[in-house]
Amino acid sequence: MSEKKSQSQTFRLTPGGRLRGRFRVPGDKSVSHRSIMLGSLAEGETRISGFLEGADALATLAAFRAMGVKISGPDAGRVRIEGVGMRGLQAPTGALDLGNSGTSMRLLCGLLAGQSFDSILTGDTSLSSRPMRRVTEPLATMGALIHATEAGTAPLLVHGGQSLHGIRYDMPVASAQVKSCLLLAGLYAAGETWVREPAPTRDHTERMLEGFGYPVLRDGGWVGVEGGHGLQATDIDVPGDISSAAFFIVGACIAEDSEVILEHVGINPTRTGVLDILSLMGADIEIRNRREVGGEPVADLRVKSSHLRGIRIPERLVPLAIDEFPVLFVAAACASGTTILTGAEELRVKESDRIAVMADGLRTLGIDAEPTPDGMVINGGRLQGGAVQSLGDHRIAMAFSMAALRASGDIDIGDCNNVSTSFPDFPRLARESGLGIHVEQSPE
Numbered sequence: 001m002s003e004k005k006s007q008s009q010t011f012r013l014t015p016g017g018r019l020r021g022r023f024r025v026p027g028d029k030s031v032s033h034r035s036i037m038l039g040s041l042a043e044g045e046t047r048i049s050g051f052l053e054g055a056d057a058l059a060t061l062a063a064f065r066a067m068g069v070k071i072s073g074p075d076a077g078r079v080r081i082e083g084v085g086m087r088g089l090q091a092p093t094g095a096l097d098l099g100n101s102g103t104s105m106r107l108l109c110g111l112l113a114g115q116s117f118d119s120i121l122t123g124d125t126s127l128s129s130r131p132m133r134r135v136t137e138p139l140a141t142m143g144a145l146i147h148a149t150e151a152g153t154a155p156l157l158v159h160g161g162q163s164l165h166g167i168r169y170d171m172p173v174a175s176a177q178v179k180s181c182l183l184l185a186g187l188y189a190a191g192e193t194w195v196r197e198p199a200p201t202r203d204h205t206e207r208m209l210e211g212f213g214y215p216v217l218r219d220g221g222w223v224g225v226e227g228g229h230g231l232q233a234t235d236i237d238v239p240g241d242i243s244s245a246a247f248f249i250v251g252a253c254i255a256e257d258s259e260v261i262l263e264h265v266g267i268n269p270t271r272t273g274v275l276d277i278l279s280l281m282g283a284d285i286e287i288r289n290r291r292e293v294g295g296e297p298v299a300d301l302r303v304k305s306s307h308l309r310g311i312r313i314p315e316r317l318v319p320l321a322i323d324e325f326p327v328l329f330v331a332a333a334c335a336s337g338t339t340i341l342t343g344a345e346e347l348r349v350k351e352s353d354r355i356a357v358m359a360d361g362l363r364t365l366g367i368d369a370e371p372t373p374d375g376m377v378i379n380g381g382r383l384q385g386g387a388v389q390s391l392g393d394h395r396i397a398m399a400f401s402m403a404a405l406r407a408s409g410d411i412d413i414g415d416c417n418n419v420s421t422s423f424p425d426f427p428r429l430a431r432e433s434g435l436g437i438h439v440e441q442s443p444e
């Protein structure tokens with residue numbers, strides 16, 4: 001998707017500043033994807049508010065439109081879906097282009113394995129290099145027929161018309177995408193499909209299935225579904241994305257004289273590792289006005305400047321903060337002492353190799369950052385200016401933007417177009433809250 005754009009964006013940041021303000025970050029990306037998927041398969045009309053109008057969630061929305069689902073919006077975060085029922089999707093006329101979005105591809109792969117028609121899933125260069133065997137292999141044991149490249153990557157050809165049967169699968173990787181993929185395939189499988197994760201991961205699929213009236217089975221560490229039940233349309237209020245809030249949370253921690261209040265942020269306990277890690281580092285974060293909205297816990301977060309200390313990050317928190325490590329590395333660079341991350345090899349197979357790309361950029365900015373196979377060792381220090389690359393990875397672009405708050409010189413960040421996948425409004429919100437950020441367009 002980003003590759004079709006003829007302009008390449010560079011973020012140019014002036015150093016220093018403080019963060020101030022009270023605002024709401026855009027809707028949760030994981031919840032937005034799932035609201036389109038389950039709303040499309042439900043009986044009746046689903047109304048969504050707070051939907052993330054970012055390219056990733058829009059790719060999921062476009063895929064369901066291409067399969068015959070009538071979806072209106074998004075209009076200021078409002079989407080209406082006329083659900084077609086579990087068997088109502090139609091064969092798309094072309095390939096489903098999922099752009100930069102791993103969540104779309106892995107979840108759809110499971111859902112489409114149970115359909116009566118064939119489909120082809122494609123993506124951009126980054127998505128086409130991400131590992132898909134983690135979903136195609138367990139799906140094959142359920143009876144699915146899926147062709148990938150020899151390297152186990154997209155494009156994926158999903159052959160419909162197979163009869164799926166339930167499995168019990170002990171997942172080798174802690175991945176909500178794998179878990180969700182198998183549960184979605186399980187909706188179409190004979191019998192029960194059970195999965196067990198090596199460590200808890202985000203549980204939005206399970207919560208939302210229950211919100212749509214689909215029974216979810218639990219037994220110790222196992223979670224499962226029985227095929228053949230139906231989904232009833234419901235209204236969904238998507239909370240603010242804690243993964244987007246994380247940039248402002250870290251920004252307010254590291255910048256002097258800062259205070260932000262982030263309203264209506266999703267604080268599902270399977271997503272709040274970033275708050276736990278920052279609190280261990282000494283951050284001043286107050287969780288206010290806790291409430292529950294449509295099956296997901298939500299709160300307002302007040303964050304003030306603080307003196308962060310380096311820590312050894314507990315491995316159990318890694319899956320609960322998996323998308324927040326780029327900005328947590330920036331927090332570690334600004335902390336006193338050493339921060340050690342282990343058990344996070346998954347960071348190497350995200351939109352970029354987030355260990356390598358962040359270590360390179362932090363070193364350019366004068367920080368002693370040592371990448372390891374499954375993490376990083378960062379000695380806090382003084383950030384200087386410099387030109388860093390995001391390699392088309394949205395979270396890296398936004399993480400280095402926040403580093404400018406503590407840098408001694410300008411920071412230029414290349415290849416920032418994909419910030420629009422998860423947080424299209426980031427430059428404006430960042431500028432309004434105090435960051436010296438300018439977006440420069442140049443021909444690719």
Ligand SMILES: O=C(O)C1=C[C@@H](OP(=O)(O)O)[C@@H](O)[C@H](O)C1
Nearest residue numbers: 030103174175176177178322323
């Ligand atoms: O299920 C989801 O919505 C997601 C799961 C995570 O991926 P993995 O399951 O690959 O860890 C996360 O990194 C991604 O941004 C969204």
Ligand SMILES: C=C(OP(=O)(O)O)C(=O)O
Nearest residue numbers: 100101102103104323350
């Ligand atoms: C890893 C991410 O997303 P996805 O896997 O959906 O591309 C992310 O948003 O950080």
